Amino acid sequence: MRHRPPWRRQAEIQTVEFxxxxxxLCVGYYQNGDPAEVFIDGPAKHSGHTLDRESDDTCxxxxxxxxxxxxxxxxxxxxxxxxxxxxxxxPATLAKLICDHLAVPNLRLKEWSTIDH
Numbered sequence: 001m002r003h004r005p006p007w008r009r010q011a012e013i014q015t016v017e018f019x020x021x022x023x024x025l026c027v028g029y030y031q032n033g034d035p036a037e038v039f040i041d042g043p044a045k046h047s048g049h050t051l052d053r054e055s056d057d058t059c060x061x062x063x064x065x066x067x068x069x070x071x072x073x074x075x076x077x078x079x080x081x082x083x084x085x086x087x088x089x090x091p092a093t094l095a096k097l098i099c100d101h102l103a104v105p106n107l108r109l110k111e112w113s114t115i116d117h
Contacts, residue, residue, distance in 0.1 A: 002067045005029075005036035018097050023055075027102065035072055035102045037063040040094070058095045062102075072102030 010029045015022055021042060028037040038059045042051070065075050076099030080092035091097040 001069075002064065003069070004067060006031065009036065014101075016097060016101060018091070018094050023094075025098065025101065033105075035066055037066065038098055038102065040098065055094055058098065062095065062098055066102075072099045075099045076103055
């Protein structure tokens with residue numbers, strides 16, 4: 001079942017980098033601090049470029065999965081990585097980068113959710 005986020009919710013905006021390109025990532029949270037939706041803006045935003053549409057669709061799919069109860073960590077485990085020169089792995093897609101970012105707990109928002117509103 002899909003649990004849509006409330007109309008008013010905490011959000012966080014950060015800059016992330018993928019393949020040398022900087023993006024603005026906005027994450028909306030449920031009151032308990034779990035991520036509920038994502039939006040991303042990059043250099044191709046509003047240009048009609050294919051990358052713009054792909055990034056929008058990526059965020060829609062991740063958001064729907066989050067709202068259906070899938071964790072960002074579990075979503076990310078299914079997505080592509082590529083080896084680095086250091087022997088580690090890095091995200092191979094923008095979707096993997098977003099899920100890896102969402103999988104890190106946001107302690108500030110967890111604390112906010114415990115405040116009586």
